[in-house]
Amino acid sequence: MHINLDKSLYFLTSLFPIIFARDDSQLIANVVNDVLQKRYLRHPIELKGLVGTEEICRNVELLMKRVRIIGIWGMGGIGKTTIAKVLFAKLFPQYDNVCFVVKEISVDRLLFELLKEEISTSNLVGLAFDMKRLNNKKVLIVLDDVDSLDQLEHLCRDFRDLSEDSRLIITTRNRQLLAGRVDWIYKVEKWKASESLQLFSLEAFKETHPQRGYEDLATMAVKYAGGIPLALKVLGSYLRSKSIKFWESTLRKLNKYPNETIVNLLKVSYDGLDDLEKKIFLDIAFFFNGEEKDHVISILDACGFEASSGIDVLEDKALITISYNNTIEMHELLQKMGFDIVRRECSGDFARRSRLRDTEVRAVLKDNKGTDAVEGITLDLSLIKDIHLSVDTFNKMNNMRFLRFYIPLGQSPGHVYLPRALKSFSNKLRYFEWNGYPLESLPSTFHAKLLVEIRMPHSRVEQLWRGKQELDNLEGIDLSDCKHLIMLPDLSKASRLKWVNLSGCESLCALHSLSTIRLRVLF
Template identity: 40%
Template sequence: MNSELEIPKELVGMESRLEKLKFLMCTGSNDVRTIGIWGMGGLGKTTLARVVYDLMSHEFDGSSFLADVRERCDKEGSVISLQKQLLSDLLMLADNSIRNVYDGVNMIGSRLRHKKVLLLIDDVADVEQLRGLFGKRDWFGLGSMIIITTRDEHLLKLHRVEEVYKLEALNFDEAFRLFCLKAFDTYKPLEEYLELAKCFVKYASGLPLAVDVLVSFLFGRPVDQWRSTQERLKRDPENKILGILQISFDGLKEAEKNIFLDVACFYKWENRDYVSKILDSCGFDPIIGISVLIEKSLLTVRENDRLWMHDLLQEMGQQIVRRQSPDEPGRRSRLWEEADVSHVLSQNTVSE
């Protein structure tokens, strides 16, 4: 990898993540290499992959960046257009006459096996999407590298991806530098904005997506509007951020959704075995359910086997429950705030 190429300064924290990724890549190997970049939505998996792609593409006979695979497959119903793009990028074919997925599989598998390529498959949500674009290693020539970004670790295991890089959130200092650079074009904010900037960075919890969304709203506004926005966020979370995060939740089975919502409302930082016993009594099959949530980057197990989730994921889960009945807590599936419990008991508004 040509690390001498300049990384844009607005990609704060990218250098350290690139160094960790380089250890997994072993670019000197002559085998076909497969690398997965895994993590929750909004962490910057695509951004990191794009930087790697730009740094490395000149080292290969051909390269292809297949962006937004999940979204394109949802919209189009198959990987055919992605297969056409892949062949067009790597073979310079204007029209490759693919009529169905199997045509594409056969053409990719037969025509690229002697070509050293860099293929980046971005935001994969289903293993069948991978099988239509990269079914086997021998589809591509020796020295090829396939990089896959996803929110689902199990998908990478199922497709026998060799190395998986788990992308973590920015630390506070990195997130603060990123926020200030985007909001003020400098790493240090004006004095009257300093404490507010720290509050917004804390709210973003190291998620680059959240920083981008907040700054795009706050940029150029006076300090009193920043204060007003801070107060509004306490009552009404930013929908654009939560909407991106909810994509992973929407793809869960019903039992897994219930486990996620229970942890978000009641069991963050509780012991995994303790929570599993409670959830098992509810018929939620927590042993497999918790494992699935971990693989999909919705839960993490921290020290002493305690369950943890990102603050914005927790906020998303609680918001999903509040939306079940915005005005009447008694009609919601879960109550965790003292004021809501008191209201329901005093007004006797609980629903069946």
């Protein structure tokens, strides 16, 4: 069978941007150029599963009427590539020359294609023109999933020399790559519940709503995905045509172990962090999700993390967001990814992991198996009935930076039973929270030199500690509703102390230890 190469290339390139490697580069360049100029309308790009993109694309189109270079930014799986493809498919007929580039191609190569009028092996869609010829053309370029500054620097600068009608769209997970290089950054937010359910249903049931009997399960799956289109599609595809029992089992499993496909996609941004930034990410996932930013910075700075710049990096890479009231928020799927990263540190032994939560904490404390690998523990006391601790429960956890035993608002706590005294806590503690601490004081060996914040509301303490402590980092104390508190310790060396909460401390005799301190807030 004889195949006409020219016609075959002509047909294939008309379906979607593809580059072919062949020695006869000029022939292919001419073919692709002709296709891009004349034939897209005959074979429009078909894109499926575009539920929920209409409003976003409409917003970006409106922006494109006012600005020339737009960055589309958001976390992995949020739909940036789909949005870029939809825009490209809709808008290319309005332009003389168009190009859709994926991240594997360097911008140096792109410029070579532009300037040298040559097409070679790459994912670049044909631009075989020199810059002078492009100056008088309307050009549309899409750079998708950019992750390197080298890819942008020259292109954004040289793009300004093209006609005023030319447009450049860049998608990335890293906002910092766009700063100062684009005219507008459009952040893609998580999808609304109605759009999420529709997209999930299309994947799971091939229709826009759940099948009868699956409604509640579909709602649970959509809630798990948290408005992330890729997660919705992965879960929907995985659950398609499966029984109700299979759905129930899968959703239960997801509460413990996240979907590996979703984790691998989200983890790309995490893998690009340096070691300190990774520590900050994991600390936020376990201990500080939903906490006030400045408060978190103070605690993590005491760990030597340079937290302000690290948190900025996490925000730029869409791993966290900073809300209107300056609190740090991490998407639930990213938080679960953080839990999974730590779980893989030692899958068979809780006590060898760096951070522990809830059932893991209970297991380690109950059996007194703590080790020096543990840097922090967090336990929701409403999830336990009771737990008995020994006098040396915390002795081996001498690298612990964070201890958090808390009670969610409106919940009833379980009971933590302790002997009359504890031997010690880690001297490396930066944050100590124990709601309802059951003893009269902290251990005599307790050292607060590195401590930034201590929270012990509703506790039985009569005094925190005896004698003087070096309190170089202490910024806050919460002893609210400690009905048995008689006196405060000597706080004269707490030069950084900003606030103290003593509300409801009805047995407290005097506040003379605060007389030499200039507090911002005293409750």
